[in-house]
Amino acid sequence: MKRLAIAFLITATLALSGPALAQPSEDGVRDFFSQFVAAQNAHDAAKVKSMLWNSPQLLFFSRGVEIRGTESVAARFSEYYQGTWRVAPDMSKFHVALISDHVAQILVPIVFTRGLPGAEPQSSTFLISQTLVRDSDGWKLASIMPIANTQFKQ
Template identity: 45%
Template sequence: MKASFACSIAAILFAATAAHAGTEDEVKVQFGKFIAAQNAHDLKAVGEFLLNSPQFLWITRNTPVWGRDAALKRFEENYKGTWLLEPKLEEIKVSELSAGAAQLFVPAVFTIAPPGQTAQPRNFLLTQTYVRTADGWRLATILPFPIP
């Protein structure tokens, strides 16, 4: 009986580890595609990554932007100037918060400026929350934290 209990525990732990590894890989792939769409200033593609909900939250320049539509309007304005996001991909961390929810953390260099202004690279810690929907992983929050 002890052996079968130990085998059951091992199977559960293996399944949990495999599920986490699957979630981590899936979220990393989604993040990479999202960054590529942002750097290409592809508003349509960026919109496909955002959770289509009024509860979507993006904090930008200390201002909350609520909802997918409002975020897309803000991205559209930002894309008129300089916009380049360079995450340190080798430092990505993904934590599975629960089944169907994951948190991504990555340091990044962000170069942004309005049209006609000189852009300066700035360091950020980028945190994103992803939720699994019927259409795949979608971004529910984007929370960048500037660092010196």
Template identity: 40%
Template sequence: MNVLPRLCPMALVAFTGLCAGGHAEAAVDDEVRATFERFVQVQNAHDPKALEGMLADSAGFLWITRGTVIWGRDAALQQFAKLYTGTWRLDPEYGSLRVVAIGDDVAQLHVPVQFTTGAAGQAPQVVRLYLNQVLVRSGGVWRVLSILPIPVPTP
């Protein structure tokens, strides 16, 4: 008995499903990367109004900065506005950017960045960070739910 004619349709269905899954992951990757590129542009332009729409409006929004834990989008926007009065610049290493789809509407992003920061009137300092973000998609729009920078150890 030849089972090949019965297996071919099943194999085709399985292969199609794998390809579609790869396409969906690639779409998430591209969308999250584009959102992050826009996030960097907004950060470097010191534009809190544009940033507001990029951050998830959730009490669960989390940003850890300089050892301070900030919960909620409004608190984060207030802190960003203060920091924007000085030097504030992100320079990601886009070639090392990685996106991991956690679900259809949740993704984690990791990228090394050079971060230049300094209070107004003070000399800026440059530090390398591993920037980690969790993004969520709602209404077809990706928004940042968490920002977790980790200092890169000096060699």
């Protein structure tokens, strides 16, 4: 009877703890990032929003402007999609740091082609730093920071 009670307790504890997450991999982070790029290039605002961390702490910092929270960051992307917006990462220079089972950092140069509606689009290259967090739904973007200097220095 005692063994049965212990087995029940262990089973109940495991059931209540939720599903275990598989070990994170650089390939999984790369796949997530590729899907994010595809959603942006498709101007799929709903898909992009679903890939953002659902937190008021989500950060998009660009050109000296700090935007926080899922709704505000998603709205900014939707504004970009009104005109020309295309991103082309140089995946040969894509770097991932797996900080923990639940946090990853990405660094990759990206050519942005952008322009207001009706305006001539212009292209420029930025180094993008992104922090991802992982929960039971998978990876989510927690911060996005474009950096003007795109040169990796040794």
